Amino acid sequence: MVRLLALIMLLLASGPAPLAAQNQPDLAARFAADAALHVRDLGDLYSKRGVAPPRMERATLEDVRAFLAMQRDDGSPGYPEGAAVLFYAHHDDRLAIYLIDRTGLTAFHETAITPAGLRLAANYYRLDLDVDGLARSRAPQWIGEGAPPPPLVVTSSKASGQTPIADILLPPTIRTALRDVRHLVIVANGVIASTPFAAFPLTDDEMLIDRMSITVSAGLFDLDQMIRPWAGLDEYLSLLVVGDPRVPTTPDWRVPPLPGAAREAQMLAERVSAEPLLGEAATKAAVMERMRSARMLYFAAHGVSDPRDPLAGGYLMLAGPTREEAFLTAGEVQRMRLRADLVVLSACQSGLGYNHDAGVIGLARAFQKAGAPRVVMSLWSVSDEATLYLMDRFQLAAMQHMPAEALRLAMLDARKKYPEPALWAAFTLFGTPR
Numbered sequence: 001m002v003r004l005l006a007l008i009m010l011l012l013a014s015g016p017a018p019l020a021a022q023n024q025p026d027l028a029a030r031f032a033a034d035a036a037l038h039v040r041d042l043g044d045l046y047s048k049r050g051v052a053p054p055r056m057e058r059a060t061l062e063d064v065r066a067f068l069a070m071q072r073d074d075g076s077p078g079y080p081e082g083a084a085v086l087f088y089a090h091h092d093d094r095l096a097i098y099l100i101d102r103t104g105l106t107a108f109h110e111t112a113i114t115p116a117g118l119r120l121a122a123n124y125y126r127l128d129l130d131v132d133g134l135a136r137s138r139a140p141q142w143i144g145e146g147a148p149p150p151p152l153v154v155t156s157s158k159a160s161g162q163t164p165i166a167d168i169l170l171p172p173t174i175r176t177a178l179r180d181v182r183h184l185v186i187v188a189n190g191v192i193a194s195t196p197f198a199a200f201p202l203t204d205d206e207m208l209i210d211r212m213s214i215t216v217s218a219g220l221f222d223l224d225q226m227i228r229p230w231a232g233l234d235e236y237l238s239l240l241v242v243g244d245p246r247v248p249t250t251p252d253w254r255v256p257p258l259p260g261a262a263r264e265a266q267m268l269a270e271r272v273s274a275e276p277l278l279g280e281a282a283t284k285a286a287v288m289e290r291m292r293s294a295r296m297l298y299f300a301a302h303g304v305s306d307p308r309d310p311l312a313g314g315y316l317m318l319a320g321p322t323r324e325e326a327f328l329t330a331g332e333v334q335r336m337r338l339r340a341d342l343v344v345l346s347a348c349q350s351g352l353g354y355n356h357d358a359g360v361i362g363l364a365r366a367f368q369k370a371g372a373p374r375v376v377m378s379l380w381s382v383s384d385e386a387t388l389y390l391m392d393r394f395q396l397a398a399m400q401h402m403p404a405e406a407l408r409l410a411m412l413d414a415r416k417k418y419p420e421p422a423l424w425a426a427f428t429l430f431g432t433p434r
Contacts, residue, residue, distance in 0.1 A: 036088035069102040082182030107177035131380035199421035213404035238295035245282035260384030261300035269398035330366035
């Protein structure tokens with residue numbers, strides 16, 4: 001009897017049974033229920049952004065499978081071969097993970113974890129990487145009224161016994177099924193979407209970035225949008241590039257210079273014979289005037305996020321006589337109508353904002369709401385030198401490859417020179433890999 005009880009406990013601790021042994025109709029029903037909650041959360045997110053939500057039908061596993069398999073009007077595939085969707089549903093202290101490709105559901109895992117536990121695991125990961133140390137040395141520092149106190153010193157996840165975030169988000173069931181994926185689209189809430197999946201281990205000697213490009217989607221209902229195909233070098237023919245704007249002096253911010261950002265912008269402009277906006281010329285007025293018609297927007301500048309007020313408190317720091325005439329807010333961006341196929345925010349923390357159950361309200365999503373289908377964003381402040389090198393490789397790769405794959409190739413190159421993930425894993429693509 002003791003041995004039988006021990007065996008039962010071992011089986012219970014080992015996680016869910018293989019997918020083939022589970023009740024597929026039951027999983028389909030559970031996915032439909034989780035997708036319905038996703039619809040509700042997205043509607044609430046749009047309401048908080050102050051914009052009307054699009055019409056969203058309830059999604060099923062078959063819908064997602066069909067989205068991945070659908071073709072464009074010219075008969076070419078909408079999603080690249082080997083694409084899959086990793087959908088995270090976190091409700092009632094239950095995290096359900098679905099991996100879906102064009103054949104259907106290929107893996108499923110469920111674990112019990114509270115929202116606070118998930119946030120703690122994500123914070124421990126940032127602490128282990130020391131990304132906040134990088135932010136203190138490079139990012140703008142708030143020195144205005146009510147300036148926050150120095151951050152508390154917290155032990156690392158290794159010392160605390162905290163389950164690593166990679167093991168929570170990529171348990172063995174999911175990790176094994178991911179080995180055949182080449183383009184991964186992640187649909188998740190803010191905490192998960194703000195985690196650098198590129199640096200997560202896939203095998204004992206490989207990271208996800210070694211095998212696949214990674215994209216964070218705005219939601220399940222963006223998967224069926226036939227995004228304009230990427231035109232490679234032709235996209236650079238209509239380019240707005242902004243570098244190291246001369247930020248106005250304010251009593252609230254201490255803003256360090258970004259000499260690497262100026263070199264980054266000049267390097268790109270020279271490659272494609274474009275006229276960059278640099279320093280004092282990179283005013284908010286000049287940028288907004290050129291933004292509306294450009295097919296590619298490239299910002300090598302400071303960006304900040306404020307989760308308490310993501311639309312007014314999240315902005316790109318541009319040049320101008322006053323803060324109001326210089327800082328381009330997320331709220332202003334989302335009210336614009338852009339024709340850009342790609343926005344590159346080579347800026348501090350441009351991927352952060354207010355963590356909502358349906359995603360992050362911030363700069364990246366603001367550009368997406370304004371019409372840009374793809375946004376390269378950063379999850380923390382990266383050193384000037386490392387950013388310059390990574391973006392140099394990305395600029396060249398995107399002339400031949402779709403942006404998600406170009407970012408993957410740039411990260412692989414940067415990792416060879418800067419092995420620490422804190423220096424190369426901060427950037428991610430928001431939108432779709434197409």
